[in-house]
Every structure is written in structure tokens, then in C-alpha cells.
Amino acid sequence: MRRDLSFVLAAALGVAPAVGCNQKSPPPGGAAPAPATPITVVKPERRAxxxxxEQPGTVTAFEETVLHAKLPGFVGKIADDPEKANRPPHDRQTDIGSRVKAGQVLAVLTMPELDEEWKQKVALVKQAEAEVVQSEKAAEAMKAGVTAAESLVTVAEAGVDRSQALYERWQKEVDRIAKLLGNGVGDSQTLDETKNQLRAAEAGQKEATARVTAARAAVKKAVADEAKAVADVVGAKAKLEVARAEVNRLDALRSYTAIKAPFDGVVTRRSVNTGDLVSGTEKTGLFTVARTDPVRVVVNVPEADAGQVAVGQDVRLALQGPEQVGKVIRTSWSLEPGSRTLRTEIDLPNEIGALRPGMFVHAKLTIELPAAWSVPAAAVGKSGDDAIMYTVESGKAARVTVQLIKGDGQFTQVRRYKKSSATDWTDVTGSEQFASPTAALADGQAVP
Known part of the structure; x- marks a missing residue:
């Protein structure tokens, strides 16, 4: 009944009814209908x-350093570029495009107050050196004073022995004369004189003993003075080290007056002229130096392929000139939050400077995936966010949702599939039958 109704409608519209399941009505004007897309049935094959x-990339400098002034000062001179010796005087300065060597002076800053402070510190070093010599001489003198004091102790002790002997002599003399007087020989005057001599000898003995005590005290004082002199030497040497450290500090600061290239490279930016006042806070810096041998080629690989990129992998690079082959040297490992891409870097030698930062590069990374169940790419389609295929069951196409691995444009690797009525996934085993191309199929369509 429906077929009869279709004939009636077709007659009313003046269009011939379609014959066959895949035939369409001819377009107005009598043109021949397009041939139907042939449907084929394929089985998965294990295929690597x-x-x-393929991604665009950019050439960047291997390193790029912005040079700033550490201390405030005036630009006293922009250094000459050795490669411009034959140019006019006004064009001999280091400027953009100048090729520089590591340590080459690009500009010199003037800081008069720093120079004067340096001179003062140098003078303080000389003063401290003189004080060290003076204290060392004083220490030597104090050491000699200890020796002299010790010799005086020896002399004083010898005086004690001498006074003791003299005392004993006069003591015996008094005893002898007193004995003679007891026997009625001699006179009392001689005894009195002898006793006076004895008392003098006794006083001399006490004096000699006091001299020993004084000499020993003098030794102690000399030893203390020597120790102080030695400490003064240590203090003078420490003061000298402090003075030298100050000179070294100022030498380090004065070294900052020379703005030097950090490595071999090219000056890509110059922001100062002779006489400019710089403070070290300039955002643009004084010079920018780029290291261009080697250069980095930066390629941002999409998230879907990021896991397949590995260090050491070959990369074909299309630049200006012949195609070059490089290797992945490093990756950022983590993806950029915004673009969700993996920063991949390839280093290329650039001895003659043919590659310049900012140049466009077309990169090709070939990745060989392990063997997995694969089908022709035409057998896979999209429905919204899902990948779909059609299985062949009882001669009809049944749409299934599939999970894919990777593809190369001709074949696509399939992991598993799920029917619309199922809740669990089914792993692909190779026994399945899939219809292709998906674009020419509909769910439930008969498959010859």
C-alpha cells in the first residue's frame, strides 16, 4: 500500500520513483543519477x-640574554666592533647585527665616585700594611725585652749569692773578733766596725733579694707586653685583610662598568647611546645578545600525539633551502595549559648563520605504532563526539561506538566497540565484520 502511495506522490510531483534500495531519483533536467557507493565488508587486520x-615550527635562538647595568652610571663609551675596522668612524660601534665573542666588551660605564672610593680603599690597604710591619717590629722588640728582663733576673740572683757570701764573711769575722776579745786579745772598736760591716752586708743581701724580685716582675711584664704585641700583629693583619676585602669588593663593582657579551652570538638589540644615564632598572636592558649556533627549532605537538614523541626521534624539517633532518633533543614533558600542546625542541647547527630566529619551519615526525587491530580509515566515522562503525549482522549494518588508537590516513587502529543497547565494551578480536565506507551507511541498512 505504501509502495502504491509513493507512485501516486511521484506522479503528482512529476518525478520517477526510485527502484532498488540504493537508487535515487534522477536530478531535474534529465541528468543521469550518480552511481551508488559500493559497500564492502572488511575484517580487522593486525597492522603496525x-x-x-606534521606541525609548523619556529626557529629560535639557543640562548638570548638581555644585558642590564648593575650599578647606576653614565655610558662613557660604546665599544668598537672589531669587524668594522674599515668602516667610517661613526659606524664602527657595536650595534645590532654585530657578531660578538664571549667576554667582548660592548660598552663601558663611567662612575667617578666609585673610582674615588676605590682609591681610598687602596690607600687604606697600604696604611694597614704599614701597621702590620710596625706591629711586627714592636713584637720583636718586646721579645728582646723579655730576654733582657730574664738576663737581669740572672744578674740579680748572682747579686744575692754575692751578698750572701759577704754577709757570711762578716758574720764569721764578728764571731772571730768577739772570741779574741773574750780571751783578752783585740779591742772593742774593731768589733764594732766589724759588726757595722756585717749589718751592711745584711742590708746588701736584702737589696739583692729585692732586685731579684723586681727583675722577675720585669720579666712578667715583658712577657705580657710581648703577648700584647703579638696580639697587635694579629689585629693589624686582620685589619689588612678587611682593607683588602674592601678593595676586592670595589674591584668586583668596577668590573660591572664593562658590559660584556656572555657568549658568542649576535647583538639583536641596542637600547643605549654614549652619555645615557642608566640605573639597572631598564626593562629593555642595554643590549640583547642571541646565541645562534646552534639554534632551537620549536614545534608544538598536539595532545593527541604528545605521548608518541620521544627524545632522539628523527624529524624532517622544511626550511628555506634543502630539507634537513634533525633529532628531538628535549621536550617540556608537560603540556601547555592553554593550547594543550607539547613543546618539542630540535637543535640544528648554524655555523654560517643561515638560520635566523623567527623563521618558519614545517616539521614532520614519523611515529611507528605497535601492531594492533586495524581497519580502513573509511570504515570509521563520527557522530557528534563519538567514533562509530557499522558491524554486519544477518546481512544488515548495525551501528556501534568504537574506541580508536591511532591512524595514518589509510588505516585506523581500533581497540574495542560497544553496541547502542550494550553497557559493556567488547574488545576487537579480528573475527568481526565491519562495513565500509561509513559515510554511505545507515543503521539497519541491508549490506549485500
Whole structure:
């Protein structure tokens, strides 16, 4: 009944009815209908896939350093570029495009107050050196004073022995004369004189003993003075080290007056002229130096392929001139939050400077994926966010949602599939039958 109704409608519209399940009505004007897309049935095959990742890239300098002034000062001189010796005087300065060597002076700053402070510190070093010599001489003198004091102790002790002997002599003399007087020989005057001599000898003995005590005290004082002199030497030497450290500090600061290239490279920016006042806070810096041998080629690989990129992998690079082959040297490992891409870097030699930062590069990374169940790419389609395929069951196409691995444009690796009525996934085993191309199929369509 429906077929009869279709004939009636077709007659009313003046269009011939379609014959066959895949035939369409001819377009107005009598043109011949397009041939139907042939439907084929395929089975998954285990196949290793070589996937080519093609992404644009950019040449960047291997290093790029912005040189700032550490201390405030005036630009006293922009250094001459040795390679411009034959140019006019006004064009001999280091400028953008100048090729420089590591340590080459690009500009010199003037800081008069720093120079004067340096001179003062140098003078203080000389003063401290003189004080060290003076204290060392004083220490030597104090050491000699200890020796002299010790010799005086020896002399004083000898005086004690001498006075003791003299005392004993006069003591015996008094005893002898007193004995003679007892026997009625001699006179009392001689005894009195002898006793006076004895008392003099006794006083001399006490004096000699006091001299020993004084000499020993003098030794102690000399030893203390020597120790102080030695400490003065240590203090003078420490003061000298402090003075030298101050000179070294100012030498370090004065070294900052020379703005030097950190490595071999090219000056890509110059922001100062002779006489400019710089403070070290300039955002643009004084010079920018780029290291251009080697250069980095930066390629941002999309998230879908990021896991397949590995260090050491070959990369074909299309630049100006012949195609070059490089290797992945490093990756950022983590993806950029915004673009969700993996920063991949390839280093290229650039001895003659043919590659310049900012140049465009077309990169091709070939990745060989392990063997997995694969089907022709035409057998896979999209429905919204899902990948779909059609299985062949009882001669009809049944749409299934599939989970894919990777593809190379000709074949696509499939992990598993799920029917619309199922809740669990089914792993692909190779026994399945899939219809292709997906674009020419509909769910439930008969498959010859």
C-alpha cells in the first residue's frame, strides 16, 4: 500500500520513483543519477602503523640574554666592533647585527665616585700594611725585652749569692773578733766596725733579694707586653685583610662598568647611546645578545600525539633551502595549559648563520605504532563526539561506538566497540565484520 502511495506522490510531483534500495531519483533536467557507493565488508587486520605528525615550527635562538647595568652610571663609551675596522668612524660601534665573542666588551660605564672610593680603599690597604710591619717590629722588640728582663733576673740572683757570701764573711769575722776579745786579745772598736760591716752586708743581701724580685716582675711584664704585641700583629693583619676585602669588593663593582657579551652570538638589540644615564632598572636592558649556533627549532605537538614523541626521534624539517633532518633533543614533558600542546625542541647547527630566529619551519615526525587491530580509515566515522562503525549482522549494518588508537590516513587502529543497547565494551578480536565506507551507511541498512 505504501509502495502504491509513493507512485501516486511521484506522479503528482512529476518525478520517477526510485527502484532498488540504493537508487535515487534522477536530478531535474534529465541528468543521469550518480552511481551508488559500493559497500564492502572488511575484517580487522593486525597492522603496525607509521603515523606522520606534521606541525609548523619556529626557529629560535639557543640562548638570548638581555644585558642590564648593575650599578647606576653614565655610558662613557660604546665599544668598537672589531669587524668594522674599515668602516667610517661613526659606524664602527657595536650595534645590532654585530657578531660578538664571549667576554667582548660592548660598552663601558663611567662612575667617578666609585673610582674615588676605590682609591681610598687602596690607600687604606697600604696604611694597614704599614701597621702590620710596625706591629711586627714592636713584637720583636718586646721579645728582646723579655730576654733582657730574664738576663737581669740572672744578674740579680748572682747579686744575692754575692751578698750572701759577704754577709757570711762578716758574720764569721764578728764571731772571730768577739772570741779574741773574750780571751783578752783585740779591742772593742774593731768589733764594732766589724759588726757595722756585717749589718751592711745584711742590708746588701736584702737589696739583692729585692732586685731579684723586681727583675722577675720585669720579666712578667715583658712577657705580657710581648703577648700584647703579638696580639697587635694579629689585629693589624686582620685589619689588612678587611682593607683588602674592601678593595676586592670595589674591584668586583668596577668590573660591572664593562658590559660584556656572555657568549658568542649576535647583538639583536641596542637600547643605549654614549652619555645615557642608566640605573639597572631598564626593562629593555642595554643590549640583547642571541646565541645562534646552534639554534632551537620549536614545534608544538598536539595532545593527541604528545605521548608518541620521544627524545632522539628523527624529524624532517622544511626550511628555506634543502630539507634537513634533525633529532628531538628535549621536550617540556608537560603540556601547555592553554593550547594543550607539547613543546618539542630540535637543535640544528648554524655555523654560517643561515638560520635566523623567527623563521618558519614545517616539521614532520614519523611515529611507528605497535601492531594492533586495524581497519580502513573509511570504515570509521563520527557522530557528534563519538567514533562509530557499522558491524554486519544477518546481512544488515548495525551501528556501534568504537574506541580508536591511532591512524595514518589509510588505516585506523581500533581497540574495542560497544553496541547502542550494550553497557559493556567488547574488545576487537579480528573475527568481526565491519562495513565500509561509513559515510554511505545507515543503521539497519541491508549490506549485500
Amino acid at each position: 602503523i607509521k603515523r606522520v605528525i
